[in-house]
Amino acid sequence: MDEWPSGGLVQTSNALFVEALRQETYVMAMTLISRGAEPENMTAKDLADRVRMQVLRTLDHIGLGVAGEVLGQVTTADHAD
Numbered sequence: 001m002d003e004w005p006s007g008g009l010v011q012t013s014n015a016l017f018v019e020a021l022r023q024e025t026y027v028m029a030m031t032l033i034s035r036g037a038e039p040e041n042m043t044a045k046d047l048a049d050r051v052r053m054q055v056l057r058t059l060d061h062i063g064l065g066v067a068g069e070v071l072g073q074v075t076t077a078d079h080a081d
Helices: 009-034 044-078
Strands: none
Touching (some): 009 044
16 A cells, blocks of 8 residues: 555545445435335435435535534644644
8 A cells, every 4th residue: 555645545535435335325225124115126226316315415414514623633633743
């Protein structure tokens, strides 16, 4: 990973994001099933569309706060020396 321009940060970030989407999709599927949906009648497209909307709603709801929190952390870390 030392040879990669980001030292692997981009790849690690992508892997974490994919795993978060996988977990969100699993929760969405379980929620639909618990509300009576039949797994056999679900499509990957429908499930992906539902997760997309949920992620966008979540981003709209907490994205600014999360970005401010991280910016505060990296700003503080830069001045820690």
